[in-house]
Amino acid sequence: xxxxxxEIRWHGRGGQGAITAAKIVAEAAFTSGYAGVVMAxxxxxxxxxxxxxTSLKISREKIYDLSPIETPDVVVVLDHLLLKEADVTSGLxxxxxxxxxxxxxxxxxxxxxxxxxxxxxxxxxxxxxxxxGMVNTGIIGSLEKAAGLLGIDILLKGIEEEFRTxxxxxNSMAARIAYERTVAGG
Amino acid sequence: xxxKTTILSLPTEEFVHPGTRACTGCGLAIAYRIGLxxxxxxxxxxxxxxxxxxxxxxxxxxxxxxxxxxxTFASTAAAATGILATLKTQGNQHTAVAAWAGDGGxxxxxxxxxxxxxxxxxxxxxxxxxxxxYMNTGVQRSGTTPIGAITANTPFKGKLQQKKDVPAIMAAxxxxxxxxxxxxxxxxxxxxxxxxxxxxxxxxFHIHIPCPPGWGYDPRYGIKIGRLAVETGYYDLYEIxxxxxxxxxxxxxxxEKRKLVPVREYFRAQSRFxxxxxxxxxxxxxxxxxxxxxxxxQDE
Amino acid sequence: MHIIENGNVxxxxxxxxxxxxxxxxxxxxxxxxxxxxxxxxxEAGEMKAEYIHVESEHSALAVCIAASSTxxxxxxxxxxxxxxxxxxxxxxxxxxxxxIVMCVVNRAISAPWNVWNDQQDSxxxxxxGWIQMYxxxxxxxxxxxxxxxxxxxxxxxxxxxxYDGYILSHTYMPFDVPDQERVDAFLPPFQPDYALNPKEPAxxxxxTLPDVRMDVKGxxxxxxxxxxxxxxxxxxxxxxxxxDAEKRYAEIFGRGGDPYLESYRCDDADYVAxxxxxxxxQLRVSVDALRKEGINVGVMGVRFYRPFPDAAIAKAxxxxxxxxxxxxxxxxxxxxxLASDLKSALYExxxxxxxxxxxxxxxAGIGGREIRTDDLTHNFRAATRSRIAKEPVWIGxxx
Amino acid sequence: xxxxxxxxxxxxxxxxxGDGGRTGSWRxxxxxxxxxxxxxxxxxxxxxxxxxxFCPDVVISRTIPPKIDLEYCKGCGICAEECPTKAIxxxxxxxxxxxxxxxx
Numbered sequence: 001x002x003x004x005x006x007e008i009r010w011h012g013r014g015g016q017g018a019i020t021a022a023k024i025v026a027e028a029a030f031t032s033g034y035a036g037v038v039m040a041x042x043x044x045x046x047x048x049x050x051x052x053x054t055s056l057k058i059s060r061e062k063i064y065d066l067s068p069i070e071t072p073d074v075v076v077v078l079d080h081l082l083l084k085e086a087d088v089t090s091g092l093x094x095x096x097x098x099x100x101x102x103x104x105x106x107x108x109x110x111x112x113x114x115x116x117x118x119x120x121x122x123x124x125x126x127x128x129x130x131x132x133g134m135v136n137t138g139i140i141g142s143l144e145k146a147a148g149l150l151g152i153d154i155l156l157k158g159i160e161e162e163f164r165t166x167x168x169x170x171n172s173m174a175a176r177i178a179y180e181r182t183v184a185g186g
Numbered sequence: 187x188x189x190k191t192t193i194l195s196l197p198t199e200e201f202v203h204p205g206t207r208a209c210t211g212c213g214l215a216i217a218y219r220i221g222l223x224x225x226x227x228x229x230x231x232x233x234x235x236x237x238x239x240x241x242x243x244x245x246x247x248x249x250x251x252x253x254x255x256x257x258t259f260a261s262t263a264a265a266a267t268g269i270l271a272t273l274k275t276q277g278n279q280h281t282a283v284a285a286w287a288g289d290g291g292x293x294x295x296x297x298x299x300x301x302x303x304x305x306x307x308x309x310x311x312x313x314x315x316x317x318x319x320y321m322n323t324g325v326q327r328s329g330t331t332p333i334g335a336i337t338a339n340t341p342f343k344g345k346l347q348q349k350k351d352v353p354a355i356m357a358a359x360x361x362x363x364x365x366x367x368x369x370x371x372x373x374x375x376x377x378x379x380x381x382x383x384x385x386x387x388x389x390x391f392h393i394h395i396p397c398p399p400g401w402g403y404d405p406r407y408g409i410k411i412g413r414l415a416v417e418t419g420y421y422d423l424y425e426i427x428x429x430x431x432x433x434x435x436x437x438x439x440x441x442e443k444r445k446l447v448p449v450r451e452y453f454r455a456q457s458r459f460x461x462x463x464x465x466x467x468x469x470x471x472x473x474x475x476x477x478x479x480x481x482x483x484q485d486e
Numbered sequence: 487m488h489i490i491e492n493g494n495v496x497x498x499x500x501x502x503x504x505x506x507x508x509x510x511x512x513x514x515x516x517x518x519x520x521x522x523x524x525x526x527x528x529e530a531g532e533m534k535a536e537y538i539h540v541e542s543e544h545s546a547l548a549v550c551i552a553a554s555s556t557x558x559x560x561x562x563x564x565x566x567x568x569x570x571x572x573x574x575x576x577x578x579x580x581x582x583x584x585x586i587v588m589c590v591v592n593r594a595i596s597a598p599w600n601v602w603n604d605q606q607d608s609x610x611x612x613x614x615g616w617i618q619m620y621x622x623x624x625x626x627x628x629x630x631x632x633x634x635x636x637x638x639x640x641x642x643x644x645x646x647x648x649y650d651g652y653i654l655s656h657t658y659m660p661f662d663v664p665d666q667e668r669v670d671a672f673l674p675p676f677q678p679d680y681a682l683n684p685k686e687p688a689x690x691x692x693x694t695l696p697d698v699r700m701d702v703k704g705x706x707x708x709x710x711x712x713x714x715x716x717x718x719x720x721x722x723x724x725x726x727x728x729x730d731a732e733k734r735y736a737e738i739f740g741r742g743g744d745p746y747l748e749s750y751r752c753d754d755a756d757y758v759a760x761x762x763x764x765x766x767x768q769l770r771v772s773v774d775a776l777r778k779e780g781i782n783v784g785v786m787g788v789r790f791y792r793p794f795p796d797a798a799i800a801k802a803x804x805x806x807x808x809x810x811x812x813x814x815x816x817x818x819x820x821x822x823x824l825a826s827d828l829k830s831a832l833y834e835x836x837x838x839x840x841x842x843x844x845x846x847x848x849x850a851g852i853g854g855r856e857i858r859t860d861d862l863t864h865n866f867r868a869a870t871r872s873r874i875a876k877e878p879v880w881i882g883x884x885x
Numbered sequence: 886x887x888x889x890x891x892x893x894x895x896x897x898x899x900x901x902x903g904d905g906g907r908t909g910s911w912r913x914x915x916x917x918x919x920x921x922x923x924x925x926x927x928x929x930x931x932x933x934x935x936x937x938x939f940c941p942d943v944v945i946s947r948t949i950p951p952k953i954d955l956e957y958c959k960g961c962g963i964c965a966e967e968c969p970t971k972a973i974x975x976x977x978x979x980x981x982x983x984x985x986x987x988x989x
Contacts, residue, residue, distance in 0.1 A: 039658040204957035205903035211961030215941035246707035248689035264545030268552025271536035302541030406962030702901030
């Protein structure tokens with residue numbers, strides 16, 4: 001993957017915190033020396049539970065093009081049921097990475113031309129002490145494990161900062177466990 | 187208890203200059219002049235387009251000695267909010283804010299902003315001077331024009347609908363003070379302003395304003411006609427203090443007297459009611475009698 | 487300090503740094519988060535201001551008008567139909583010469599209902615006597631808000647700081663938040679020449695006659711026409727004041743440039759794209775792509791739309807072969823308002839010199855229709871080859 | 886530029902009499918007080934002043950005797966109508982010569 005300019009598309013549901021997750025990654029990227037970071041949520045009438053998308057562009061230089069991502073390097077899917085509702089691989093570059101939160105085994109999926117990484121973030125998050133359904137911090141661990149963008153430490157720090165008033169340790173723990181348990185393959 | 191204002195106790199300081207553009211015998215000029223005496227020197231005014239815009243002077247001459255902000259027709263009460271907010275930031279807790287709007291500017295186009303300010307509980311006095319029509323634009327029908335009144339845009343049949351009860355609408359906002367007054371009873375107006383000045387939140391005044399050109403009478407009879415509206419029980423002077431309704435002044439005395447002047451006399455004195463049929467007058471008389479029967483019952 | 491936040495937060499932070507004393511706002515998408523954020527600052531005690539929950543946009547500006555007349559620094563923000571609902575108040579604020587700053591978070595206007603971005607809302611208020619600034623990124627939003635207060639109070643003219651809904655308002659990117667001390671050094675407390683007060687009573691904005699009239703001291707006062715002329719004259723003079731603002735801002739904050747125009751690779755360009763707001767940054771990507779193909783192009787963002795910097799624009803575009811105006815609004819029945827204004831400026835300054843460029847007009851992104859960078863590049867390229875049409879061309883229209 | 890001349894650039898009015906001009910010229914009839922009937926005059930002490938209370942144009946003084954500012958009095962007649970002793974009568978303006986009008 002070209003690490004000068006990275007496009008990550010996040011698929012979640014309204015209220016799942018995909019925007020917060022993308023923002024944590026954006027901040028970590030900026031701190032790591034990426035001058036250009038642009039994170040754009042789905043525009044429009046977002047409703048709780050409905051599928052939503054967020055674009056995250058990371059670049060070594062300032063980004064002038066704020067239009068939505070057409071050919072992502074990575075897609076992050078916060079809920080495996082979204083695979084049935086949305087075309088999550090649309091435009092994904094050949095060899096691109098899919099990060100999937102799923103209770104199912106890695107082997108039960110097959111994505112030709114792409115690299116899949118899975119983890120049961122829902123279960124991991126509960127294990128870390130978070131309420132059921134809070135998956136937006138755990139998924140960051142999986143993203144880092146699969147894409148190896150910024151290093152896990154800066155992301156954990158970012159999570160603790162973002163959640164400083166809302167269980168910072170449990171949130172970073174979820175990401176750390178997910179980082180360790182993510183199954184990635186070709 | 188607050189002592190009743192008398193002519194001799196009324197402050198002598200005037201806040202309106204002579205030589206205004208108000209029509210000869212303007213009822214508003216009387217209510218405004220006395221109202222400003224009650225409000226006093228430390229007051230800021232807000233005025234939307236209305237007869238008062240003309241009365242208070244055309245640029246660069248002001249007829250009123252108090253600071254005054256002219257505002258758009260629909261924004262009177264919101265402007266009061268803006269002034270109050272600024273006074274708060276300046277630590278000014280003494281200056282009173284008063285809006286003076288006509289009946290069109292209150293019951294029609296200004297109602298939304300007034301309701302908003304009242305709901306927020308902004309601390310000012312709102313005066314609706316009700317001459318029962320858009321007099322400044324040449325006597326058109328407004329929400330408070332009474333049934334049967336001929337106006338420039340109800341030219342032959344008169345207004346077909348009842349007068350909108352704005353004080354009741356404002357009372358529904360749970361205000362600390364709502365008053366119905368008349369230009370013919372300026373001392374009652376003065377008393378009420380003094381009484382509510384330090385009450386919290388929005389205070390609403392509805393003032394009945396005889397208007398010679400709009401109502402069709404010789405200017406010299408303006409006070410008499412205003413008084414007839416009260417003595418016939420057609421327009422009542424009252425106050426609602428924290429939800430408690432009470433007739434005041436001449437209306438209060440009418441309860442003791444148990445005798446109203448027939449409303450026909452009020453209608454006959456004004457050419458705007460010249461097409462009122464005996465049937466409609468009887469109907470209105472009946473409504474008045476029912477209303478007053480209620481007052482009498484409360485008094486028992 | 488650099489933070490990553492959305493454009494609405496950039497605006498709110500700017501307002502907080504400027505110590506606005508009275509804030510009034512009514513919710514409308516996509517503006518709402520600006521004033522929500524300000525209500526958080528006020529309720530948390532981080533900002534000392536009166537926050538007024540009005541019942542309409544009309545009243546939001548009414549509160550600002552009255553507060554500003556009484557001497558407070560004020561702020562409101564709106565979008566789309568909210569701005570249209572304010573329209574008479576917008577005109578009033580300019581005629582009353584009140585230095586109100588308002589963010590317009592650009593959104594399409596109805597009918598039919600549409601919550602997405604274009605610029606028809608603020609363009610429809612072009613002729614109201616306000617200064618209009620357009621922002622292309624979050625840094626410009628926060629910087630423009632701060633500059634706007636200084637400029638508005640110097641000129642006694644209200645300012646709209648316009649930025650694209652969603653594309654900027656809801657998008658996160660890094661930007662620098664200036665220190666409070668430096669903002670205080672840049673922007674002194676608001677001290678109007680006159681503020682309503684009982685010790686010095688005046689009657690403001692009453693009926694003003696067609697002709698001049700004697701005042702109470704026996705001096706001749708203006709008529710309505712003089713007052714409106716002076717608004718126009720001062721608005722034109724604001725171009726010079728804006729240059730001062732930019733210079734001072736650069737001195738204190740180390741950021742700034744041309745106060746009116748933001749040019750990219752224009753100097754040696756044969757063809758220059760012109761626009762308002764974020765589309766001009768997107769066009770930079772097209773410029774880079776076309777340059778690689780050997781086509782000499784550049785792009786110029788108009789940051790200051792009213793007063794119109796006609797001389798600066800004509801100077802920048804003199805001798806170009808073509809000017810291609812990309813707009814997210816139009817004067818229905820003719821063409822984009824910016825295209826018309828540009829033609830007028832070019833004609834005024836360059837007619838007869840032989841350096842008059844051909845102006846073409848594209849309409850894009852109406853009602854939030856996605857503007858693909860490839861489509862911009864494609865149309866830009868086509869416009870450098872020949873005159874596409876006399877009428878404005880709508881990009882991406884699916885008819 | 887700047888705020889120095891701000892007031893001159895707005896509709897900023899300062900107060901004074903006679904915005905409507907010398908409104909006494911609007912008058913068709915002139916109020917004339919018969920001091921022999923006027924209550925404060927008769928009692929020679931502060932009393933009544935109903936004419937002062939109701940005057941829409943602030944042209945009647947609260948003095949003994951009450952004085953009417955004819956430069957601005959529009960001649961509405963409310964004072965005459967409301968006077969409890971009928972001490973004020975409205976007299977046709979035509980009966981006063983210009984000379985008299987100016988003196989009053």
